Amino acid sequence: MQLKLGILSFLVNIQLSWNNLLLHSVDPVNNCRFMPINNAQRYPCPRMVILGGSGVGKSSLANILLGRDKEFRNLGSKRKCFNVGHYSLPGSKVGGVTRDVCAESGPWLGIGPNVTIVDTPGFGEELEKEEKTVDEIVDFLREDMEYVNIFILAFKETDNRVTKSLRLMLRNLHNIFGEEFWSNTIIESTHYAFDELSVRRRRSKKLDEVSYSEHINKNLLGSLAPIDLETVFIDTYYDVTNETLPRQKFREYTTKLFNFATRMKPFHCKDIKKAKMENRRLMEELQELRLVRQRMELDLSILRNIQTKQNSRLTQLLFKIG
Incomplete structure (x- = not known):
């Protein structure tokens, strides 16, 4: 009974959150206004491209933003995307399932206006696979989608060390998209839970959302990004329970993400290039x-x-x- 009440409360809060978006955001339908009409008709706006390392939770985030279950399984498509690590094929690596660049449209959080979410393969694989990933991303964005409202750069909460693979990934993104890319980019921390135990654990280490955002901007992005990027903390794996804080934070950060996407002038992908991997x-x-x-x-x-x-x-x- 408590679980049902929790789910009902969650849905009501999502609807209230969406009503707030309608009142305070730019009209989502008109957010393709900077695009040629034939391009604007292909993919609803805002358009969000999720980028990040292999296994950070990009597909789970993509599914949640489209109102699907976090463990959605894309059975109706031959393309290997929008599937979470639990559904990897035999012999494949768990945690890095997406192998194709895929764009899917649907209602924001399952109840809002149509948006477009692009799921991408992860960085951090073997060099040959990573080069193939870059080619596919560049081909799709430059030749097909052409315009993107925002790029969501996903990190795990546990990405608190400046590793070689993270630095290489960020340099590769900078080489592909150029400096202007950062103005349309927002950071997403995946698996950043807001249950009571997780909050206490971070407090004991004097960690919070502000310190995490500062760490990513200062220690990981460093001189690559000319500006400090905004950060959202959308935990796609939280359980819909009676705890109030996780629901509040989910509502807060999905609202922040949508508002960021609707106010950004679209990034034109015509100049991105298949830069040599770092x-x-x-x-x-x-x-x-x-x-x-x-x-x-x-x-x-x-x-x-x-x-x-x-x-x-x-x-x-x-x-x-x-």
Whole structure:
């Protein structure tokens, strides 16, 4: 009985949240106003592209924003997207299921106006797969969608260390989209729970939403982004229970995300490029340095041989003179 009341309360709160959006946001239907009419008719606006590392929860977020269950299984499509890690195929890696770039439209949170959500494969796979991922993202956005309202850059709550893979991912995104991309980008922290236990755990470590946002902007994005990015904390895995705070936070941050998307002038993807992957570039630079070292070692060996011969001749001359 309590669970049913919790679910009913949750749905009522979502409806109230949407009413608030209608009163205070730009009309979502007109948010394609900066786009050519033929393009605006293909995909409803606002359009949101979810980017991030492999297994951070992009597909779960995509499904929640379209009003689906967080563990939605995309059975009706041959494309490998909008499926969560639980439904990976035998032999595939759990946590990184999406293999295609897919755009799907539907009502915001299941009850609002139509929006478009783009699910993408994750960064952080083997180099060849990552290069294929970049090519697919660039081809789809540049040749098909063309205009994007916002990019959602997803991190796990546990991404609190500046790892090599995270830095490479961010540099790759910067190389592909350019500096203007950051103005249309917002940070999403996945698995950031607001149940009582999780809140107490973070408080004991003096962590909260403000400190997490500062950490991502300062330590991860650093000099890459010319501005500090806004952050939302949409926990797609929270249970609809009697706890008030998780419902309030879900409502607060989905509202913030929608408002951000509706007020942003669309990003035109015509200039994005299939930039060389940062890790590929580093590997090539390393290989070049190795070749330079080999050439230097060869030159050094030749010089030593010349010196040895000259010393031998000098010794012979000295012997004759003596």
